[in-house]
Amino acid sequence: MDNLRLLFAAPPLSLQLLLDGILIGAIFALAAYGMALVWGVMGLINVAQGELVMLGGYAAYFLYRAGIHPLLGVPVAAVLLFCLGWALYRSVIFRVVDKDLFISILATYGLSILLQQLANGLFGANVRTAESGFGTLVLLGGAVTVAEIKLLSFGAALLTGAALLVFLRRSRMGQAIRATAQNARAARVMGIDTDRVYAWTFGINAAICGASGALVAMTWIVHPYLGLPYTVRSFMIVILAGLGNVVGVLVAALGLGVAENFAGFILGAEYQAAFIFGLLVVILVWRRFSLARQRRYLT
Amino acid sequence: MKLPSARELAIPAVILAFGLAAPVLAPAYRSQMAFLWVMVVFALTWDLLGGQMGYNSFGNILFFGVGMYACVVVQRDLHLVYYSALFLGMGVGAVLAVAVAALIGSGLLGLRGHYFAIGTLGIGIAAGELAGGWDFVGGGGGMVPPLFPGALGGRETFFYYLSFALAVITFPVLRWLYSGRFGLAINAIRDDEDKAEAMGLRTTQYKTTAWCVSAFFLGLMGGVVGNLVGFIDPREVAFAGSTFGVWMVLMAILGGKGTLWGPVLGAVIFHVTKELFWTYLLGWQRVALGLLIVVIVVFFPRGILGWARERWPERFGHGVDEAASEGGR
Amino acid sequence: MTPILEVHEISKSFGGVVANKEVSLAVPPGKIYGLIGPNGSGKTTLFNSIVGQHPVDAGSIRFAGREITRLRVPQIARLGLLRTFQQTRIYRGMTCVQNMLISIPPSQLGWRSVYRRSSPAEERKAKDLLQFVGLHAKRHLPGGDLSFGQQKLLEFAMALMSEPKMLLLDEPTAGINPTLINGLLQRLRQANQEFGITLLVIEHNMRVIMQLAEYIYCLAHGELLAQGKPEEVQKDQRVLDAYLGAT
Numbered sequence: 040m041d042n043l044r045l046l047f048a049a050p051p052l053s054l055q056l057l058l059d060g061i062l063i064g065a066i067f068a069l070a071a072y073g074m075a076l077v078w079g080v081m082g083l084i085n086v087a088q089g090e091l092v093m094l095g096g097y098a099a100y101f102l103y104r105a106g107i108h109p110l111l112g113v114p115v116a117a118v119l120l121f122c123l124g125w126a127l128y129r130s131v132i133f134r135v136v137d138k139d140l141f142i143s144i145l146a147t148y149g150l151s152i153l154l155q156q157l158a159n160g161l162f163g164a165n166v167r168t169a170e171s172g173f174g175t176l177v178l179l180g181g182a183v184t185v186a187e188i189k190l191l192s193f194g195a196a197l198l199t200g201a202a203l204l205v206f207l208r209r210s211r212m213g214q215a216i217r218a219t220a221q222n223a224r225a226a227r228v229m230g231i232d233t234d235r236v237y238a239w240t241f242g243i244n245a246a247i248c249g250a251s252g253a254l255v256a257m258t259w260i261v262h263p264y265l266g267l268p269y270t271v272r273s274f275m276i277v278i279l280a281g282l283g284n285v286v287g288v289l290v291a292a293l294g295l296g297v298a299e300n301f302a303g304f305i306l307g308a309e310y311q312a313a314f315i316f317g318l319l320v321v322i323l324v325w326r327r328f329s330l331a332r333q334r335r336y337l338t
Numbered sequence: 339m340k341l342p343s344a345r346e347l348a349i350p351a352v353i354l355a356f357g358l359a360a361p362v363l364a365p366a367y368r369s370q371m372a373f374l375w376v377m378v379v380f381a382l383t384w385d386l387l388g389g390q391m392g393y394n395s396f397g398n399i400l401f402f403g404v405g406m407y408a409c410v411v412v413q414r415d416l417h418l419v420y421y422s423a424l425f426l427g428m429g430v431g432a433v434l435a436v437a438v439a440a441l442i443g444s445g446l447l448g449l450r451g452h453y454f455a456i457g458t459l460g461i462g463i464a465a466g467e468l469a470g471g472w473d474f475v476g477g478g479g480g481m482v483p484p485l486f487p488g489a490l491g492g493r494e495t496f497f498y499y500l501s502f503a504l505a506v507i508t509f510p511v512l513r514w515l516y517s518g519r520f521g522l523a524i525n526a527i528r529d530d531e532d533k534a535e536a537m538g539l540r541t542t543q544y545k546t547t548a549w550c551v552s553a554f555f556l557g558l559m560g561g562v563v564g565n566l567v568g569f570i571d572p573r574e575v576a577f578a579g580s581t582f583g584v585w586m587v588l589m590a591i592l593g594g595k596g597t598l599w600g601p602v603l604g605a606v607i608f609h610v611t612k613e614l615f616w617t618y619l620l621g622w623q624r625v626a627l628g629l630l631i632v633v634i635v636v637f638f639p640r641g642i643l644g645w646a647r648e649r650w651p652e653r654f655g656h657g658v659d660e661a662a663s664e665g666g667r
Numbered sequence: 668m669t670p671i672l673e674v675h676e677i678s679k680s681f682g683g684v685v686a687n688k689e690v691s692l693a694v695p696p697g698k699i700y701g702l703i704g705p706n707g708s709g710k711t712t713l714f715n716s717i718v719g720q721h722p723v724d725a726g727s728i729r730f731a732g733r734e735i736t737r738l739r740v741p742q743i744a745r746l747g748l749l750r751t752f753q754q755t756r757i758y759r760g761m762t763c764v765q766n767m768l769i770s771i772p773p774s775q776l777g778w779r780s781v782y783r784r785s786s787p788a789e790e791r792k793a794k795d796l797l798q799f800v801g802l803h804a805k806r807h808l809p810g811g812d813l814s815f816g817q818q819k820l821l822e823f824a825m826a827l828m829s830e831p832k833m834l835l836l837d838e839p840t841a842g843i844n845p846t847l848i849n850g851l852l853q854r855l856r857q858a859n860q861e862f863g864i865t866l867l868v869i870e871h872n873m874r875v876i877m878q879l880a881e882y883i884y885c886l887a888h889g890e891l892l893a894q895g896k897p898e899e900v901q902k903d904q905r906v907l908d909a910y911l912g913a914t
Binding site for chain 2: 718739740741744745749750752756757758759760761762765768769770771772773776778780781782783784785803804805806807808809810812825829
């Protein structure tokens with residue numbers, strides 16, 4: 040709790056945490072939007088979401104090791120992960136799309152363990168970073184610092200999100216995806232190949248995760264066990280914002296980034312993971328009691 | 339009360355005999371066989387909640403970890419003779435686990451479907467993270483239970499029989515629970531909870547009871563495993579959500595959830611397969627396990643007994659009674 | 668005679684849509700009353716309000732002399748007011764017999780007796796009721812294996828098993844083969860006369876409800892439009908207009 044007193048004693052510290060939280064929040068928003076997409080279109084909760092982010096991070100890392108600048112790694116990772124997502128759909132996911140939600144949760148959980156352990160076995164458990172070589176901006180006369188890479192990541196995340204929205208609104212596949220999300224049976228009747236739509240949706244989700252993973256590798260670190268917290272963050276953001284609420288996802292994600300940053304500072308870094316998972320439970324239970332007053336259930 | 343026939347007793351008798359003789363027959367595998375019974379209890383307690391009641395919990399590991407920590411804390415702090423400390427610790431662990439279940443029950447059991455699944459996943463992992471930071475229980479370094487007083491090798495044998503005994507107790511208790519109206523009630527909750535409420539069933543009470551029963555046996559088993567393993571790591575042993583916590587679910591599904599013997603069957607097959615992976619696929623055993631999980635869930639969602647029940651419904655008591663006379667209907 | 672069910676000025680809106688507006692009705696004990704109205708007039712919403720499925724915005728509901736407006740579904744069910752569902756809800760994974768056995772009157776499921784096996788008397792009653800609805804031969808089939816009409820009968824039998832004081836039936840003949848409707852009506856009347864259960868029935872089938880009910884309430888656009896004996900309501904111009912969409 041000394042840290043809490045520190046916050047009151049030095050306001051610029053709060054500003055720092057706020058800023059860092061907002062900047063990382065945009066990356067959370069990307070992964071969350073991907074999860075909302077898959078959930079809304081395919082009715083599937085992808086527990087392997089975080090592992091896709093992790094793999095995107097490794098893609099960027101290996102590109103950096105090969106001499107390619109990590110910022111270029113973002114689109115490359117997106118493309119690579121799109122292919123992986125497509126392959127995962129065609130091999131495993133398509134079999135559980137129309138089964139009940141619990142089976143799909145378990146199946147994607149199995150996938151997440153598989154991917155996590157493959158990464159551990161192939162890449163080792165060491166923590167890696169894709170150095171981007173950018174400097175640090177100093178604001179407010181030295182009170183607040185912002186790593187330039189974080190600003191760039193924030194911009195890149197927003198750009199990617201905007202590109203996705205444009206794609207969904209303007210392109211034919213995007214429209215097919217939105218139609219399927221509203222009513223899969225009707226879409227099929229209208230001649231849309233829902234199986235292809237699902238493959239594209241899952242692939243796009245993987246691509247988004249890949250992009251956010253690349254950004255994570257640049258601004259932070261990447262390691263095989265990165266995944267589950269990202270999955271949980273995405274899930275929390277989606278249930279707070281609701282499916283189909285783009286602005287809500289962004290706001291919730293930024294809020295979560297800030298909350299996490301403050302919690303990490305006040306409670307200590309070793310409790311940050313506990314904070315995330317604990318917050319998930321708190322949100323769900325709070326929603327459950329508030330809905331119970333209206334005698335409805337989270338469905 | 340109807341006494342079971344000789345045929346009905348055959349399989350349990352064989353299992354009992356095998357279980358009692360195992361440490362003598364294969365002393366090198368005592369720890370692994372002890373874990374077999376641990377897995378059986380994991381699968382049975384999960385199935386009570388998931389298979390019979392439809393509440394797929396990823397957080398049952400919470401009670402296991404609570405029981406484990408409570409037991410070892412009692413052993414560490416109360417300075418009693420070893421066996422008194424152990425059994426008292428186990429008891430405290432079980433009671434504490436039940437208390438936790440009753441406490442969080444009203445919050446979490448009000449969630450439905452996938453929200454319950456992910457909410458319980460969150461709480462299982464959060465517990466591990468909290469324990470990892472709490473110095474009273476050793477923080478990230480975990481805890482070490484007291485040394486077993488006895489001859490070398492006595493520890494494995496003792497805890498083998500303890501876990502076997504726990505499994506042997508859990509099974510008939512659950513069987514008794516399922517044979518009464520309570521069993522019907524939780525099945526009704528699984529099939530249509532709104533309908534059950536509309537018919538006046540006290541669903542909240544039954545749900546909480548089921549969770550407390552699971553918590554009780556898991557809490558007891560926690561103390562056993564903590565002492566069996568000899569070292570409590572908050573994330574890998576006690577609140578091992580990504581391993582034990584998920585395997586509970588898979589074993590019940592593999593064998594056939596919602597049946598009595600399904601979880602037992604699933605536990606045996608899963609445990610043996612896993613041990614084979616660890617022996618012969620060292621280095622890649624976890625990858626193989628992840629693959630196994632996907633295969634089970636995607637290709638055997640109904641499980642072995644579930645498949646059998648669809649193939650031979652008459653054997654499970656389902657069928658049309660052609661001979662029933664209804665005055666011409 | 669005090670009505671067993673008194674609904675007084677019930678209003679319910681969902682978002683901006685008014686589903687029920689100041690609806691009042693009363694049902695005396697032991698009678699069969701009908702509730703009709705074109706699609707979307709708020710009949711099922713009214714049922715849901717009565718049994719506590721959602722909170723009401725205004726008004727009060729009394730059952731057997733008790734104020735039940737704020738009570739929840741299980742509490743109201745335990746007072747003896749049950750309902751059947753339009754989409755027919757049964758326990759699909761359990762056999763017909765098991766469906767029946769878990770539908771014993773909730774008062775018999777005490778905190779200790781719930782752990783005991785079903786008694787032979789209960790099993791006999793379950794089989795008798797299944798015979799009453801013609802499902803005896805199928806009693807060991809899972810509920811999910813029954814046809815839609817058979818599931819409706821099972822749902823009805825389960826309601827009878829629970830020995831309610833009053834039963835709200837939501838379109839009991841919808842989706843039933845017309846040749847079987849008379850049989851169902853006969854069983855409804857039998858349940859009312861032999862078991863003394865008060866019935867309030869939502870029905871779209873005019874022939875059915877005119878035969879079955881002694882008194883009818885008609886809703887339209889969420890409000891009570893008309894009420895009276897079947898012969899009167901049948902000839903009421905406002906009712907005819909509502910169904911033909913003139914209003």
